[in-house]
Each structure stands twice: as C-alpha cells, then as structure tokens.
Amino acid sequence: MSGGARVIALHGGLIALLFVLQFVLPAYxxxxxxxxxxxxxxxxxxNILFGYTGLLSLGHALFFAAGMYGMGLGIQHLGLTPAPALVLGLVAGAVVSGGLALLALRTTGVAFMIVTLMFAQxxxxxxxxxxxxxxxxxxFVIQQAQRVLWGIDLSDPGNRYFAALILFGSxxxxxxxxxxxxxxxxLVAIRENEERVRMLGYDIFAHKLLAMIISGTIAAAAGASYGLLFGYAGASFASVQYSIFPLLWVLLGGAGTVLGPFIGTLFMFYxxxxxxxxxxxYMLIAGVALVLLTLFAPQGLMGELRRRVWRGLP
Structure with a gap:
C-alpha cells in the first residue's frame, strides 16, 4: 500500500470506527x-493556525463564540431555523477572524499573542x-423545538452523535x-522559515490571512454546532479558558499532525x-500529566508516533 493510501485508510478508518461506536457505546x-x-x-x-502555520493565538474563543452566538442569536431574536442560523454562525466566524487577522498579522511573536488575547477579552x-x-x-437555552434541522431532531442522542460525526469527519x-x-x-514552509519563503516570492501575509480565516471559520462551525447540538450558548465559551483549551489539546495530541487534535481532546477530556x-x-492530576507528556513526549502523542514509527504521518 502506498503512503498516500495508508494516510487515507488511517483517517477514514477513524471516521468508520467512530461510526461503529455509535451502536455499541453506553449512553454516558x-x-x-x-x-x-x-x-x-x-x-x-x-491546529491549522498553530500547528501548521506556526501562529500562536490566545484568542480563538472569540471565533468559537462568534459561531455560537451568531447561530444562537439568529434563532432567539431573528426567528431563524437551524440551517440559516448555522450559516449565520459561519459568516460571523469568517468576518470576525478576517477582521482580527488584518490587525493581528501586522504583529509577530509575543505581540501577536497579546493582540489576539486582547480582542478575545x-x-x-x-x-x-x-x-x-x-x-x-x-x-440562554436553545429549546428542543428550535433544534430541528430538516425534520431531524438534533436533541435526540443518536441524531446528535451523527451530526457531530459529520462535522468532525468534514x-x-x-x-x-x-x-x-x-x-x-x-504554510508549513512559513512555519519553518518565513524569510526563505518570502525570498521564493510567496505572499506571506496573504497565506497567513487565509489560514487565519479558515481556522476561525472552522472554530465558528464548532461553536455553532456545539450550541445547536447541546442547546446552550453562554459567555463562558468566550472566556480565556476556551482559548487555552484548544492549545492544550493540540499540544497533547501533536501540533502539526492531522489526528493530533482529536487524540489530545479525547485524552484531556477523559x-x-x-x-x-x-x-x-483533578486539575492537579491533569497538570502532572501535562508535565510528564511535555518531558517524555515533547512533540505530543501523534508527533512522537510520527518521529518514532511513521515519518510520513501528516
């Protein structure tokens, strides 16, 4: 089997496994x-912004919340049905991430981190x-009657699971x-050596801008889906905590690996x-585990797998 086929089989296999688990997992x-x-x-x-582009954002909760509140407020105050409300959430995330990118990308390093954190706050x-x-x-709570998408009740556990799987698989x-x-x-080349990429004639700013918009729009899609599937939108999802969480998940799973975010989220959640x-x-236990992983698996779980076993793992 070629390297490309192995990569497709691995990632497709994970989606297939998650599909099968729907039928065997206990309710909890x-x-x-x-x-x-x-x-x-x-x-x-x-991970697209941090793991592959090398830009450390401390304000991604802004995009997650933009999607969540774009969707939630559309349903609550504009009377939208879930489909256009989800689109509104995606548009909100794209607009907010694009606007922030135009400002934040004028800075680098620690300044970029501070600017993203300030805007998130x-x-x-x-x-x-x-x-x-x-x-x-x-x-505010999004009522069950407001969570029916194309005749499918997303408050039903089975429908909610499949919707989450479609989002994650996509x-x-x-x-x-x-x-x-x-x-x-x-993007990877920019992460490794930005000046060399600039010398080759690539527009660094345009690539970073697009990477930030893609990253922010995916975060907004997750935020909108979270609010719709679990029926709640709250300010806590816009707090610093929800900007730090994705950083921890990506670092644990392996920054710059496609499967790393899922592995890190699964590990930290449980x-x-x-x-x-x-x-x-319990946060002390989580902190000790993070320290141990940093010491013995500095590239994250999937990063260490790539270093030790499969060099071609994306």
Missing amino acids: HHGNLARIMVLASYAVGY AGYLTILYFGEYTRGDEG CLMLSLWLVRAPFGKV LIDLSSGVTTA
Missing part, C-alpha cells in the same frame, strides 16, 4: 464522544455588556486535504472526567 460515553468530536473540530481549526466583555440580548454569564478530511495541498505545504471522580483537585 455515547454523549461524551459526541461532545468530544465537536470540541475536536474546534481543535482541528486551531473584548469579545467576552461585549457579550456581558449586551446581556439584554445575550443573557450575559447566565447564557473538518478532519478538510484538514488532511489542506495540509497535503500546495497551500498547506506553503483525564479530567476520570480524575474528577477521584478528587476535587
């Missing part, structure tokens, strides 16, 4: 995995300020196609879930 893990797939889609978007405070519409910290395969395409290879059942200091 069935619901958890649906949530993990949506959050992993968010991490996939983050501004977005969070905006949600709180317009609490009359957003319900602030309390958030994001995963889009990421795989993107990083194997010439555009993706240029690490916190299991340790919280043992002690109230």
Whole structure:
C-alpha cells in the first residue's frame, strides 16, 4: 500500500470506527464522544493556525463564540431555523477572524499573542455588556423545538452523535486535504522559515490571512454546532479558558499532525472526567500529566508516533 493510501485508510478508518461506536457505546460515553468530536473540530481549526502555520493565538474563543452566538442569536431574536442560523454562525466566524487577522498579522511573536488575547477579552466583555440580548454569564437555552434541522431532531442522542460525526469527519478530511495541498505545504514552509519563503516570492501575509480565516471559520462551525447540538450558548465559551483549551489539546495530541487534535481532546477530556471522580483537585492530576507528556513526549502523542514509527504521518 502506498503512503498516500495508508494516510487515507488511517483517517477514514477513524471516521468508520467512530461510526461503529455509535451502536455499541453506553449512553454516558455515547454523549461524551459526541461532545468530544465537536470540541475536536474546534481543535482541528486551531491546529491549522498553530500547528501548521506556526501562529500562536490566545484568542480563538472569540471565533468559537462568534459561531455560537451568531447561530444562537439568529434563532432567539431573528426567528431563524437551524440551517440559516448555522450559516449565520459561519459568516460571523469568517468576518470576525478576517477582521482580527488584518490587525493581528501586522504583529509577530509575543505581540501577536497579546493582540489576539486582547480582542478575545473584548469579545467576552461585549457579550456581558449586551446581556439584554445575550443573557450575559447566565447564557440562554436553545429549546428542543428550535433544534430541528430538516425534520431531524438534533436533541435526540443518536441524531446528535451523527451530526457531530459529520462535522468532525468534514473538518478532519478538510484538514488532511489542506495540509497535503500546495497551500498547506506553503504554510508549513512559513512555519519553518518565513524569510526563505518570502525570498521564493510567496505572499506571506496573504497565506497567513487565509489560514487565519479558515481556522476561525472552522472554530465558528464548532461553536455553532456545539450550541445547536447541546442547546446552550453562554459567555463562558468566550472566556480565556476556551482559548487555552484548544492549545492544550493540540499540544497533547501533536501540533502539526492531522489526528493530533482529536487524540489530545479525547485524552484531556477523559483525564479530567476520570480524575474528577477521584478528587476535587483533578486539575492537579491533569497538570502532572501535562508535565510528564511535555518531558517524555515533547512533540505530543501523534508527533512522537510520527518521529518514532511513521515519518510520513501528516
């Protein structure tokens, strides 16, 4: 089997496995995995910007929340049905990420991190300020009757799982196609040596701009889907915590690997879930695990697999 066929088989095999698990998992893990797939889609978007382009953003919660509130407010205040509400969420994410990119990409390094963090905090405070519409910290519930897409009730656990799988499968395969395409290879080259890429005649700013818009739009798709599938939109999803989470998931799974975001999200989700059942200091356990992984698997779980076993793993 050729290298390309092995790559397709691996990623397609994961999607097939997730499809089969729908029929065998108990209810608790069935619901958890649906949530993990949506959050992993968010991490996939983050990985395009951080893992492949080398831009460390601390404000991705702004895009996740833009998608969530674009969808949620469209349903709550504009009377939209789920399909156009989801489109509104995607448009909101694309516009916000594009606008932020035009400003943030004028900086580099630590300055880029600070600018993205500042704008994310501004977005969070905006949600709180317009609490009359957003319900602030309390958030708002999207009713079951408002979560019917083309006659399919997305509050039903089975339908919700399949919707999450479609979202994750689409994001995963889009990421795989993107990083194997010439555009993706240029992004990796920018990450490795930006000046050399500029000398070869590529427009660095345009590539970074498009990478940030793609990353932000995928994050918005995850945010809109999360709100629709689980029936809630709240300001906590725009907080710094939700900007740090995708960074941790990507680092754990392996930055610059297509499967890394899913593996990292799955690992961290269940690490916190299991340790919280043992002690109230579950974040201490999570912190120790992160330190150990940083020491013994500095490239993340999939990154170490690529280094030690399969050099061609994308």
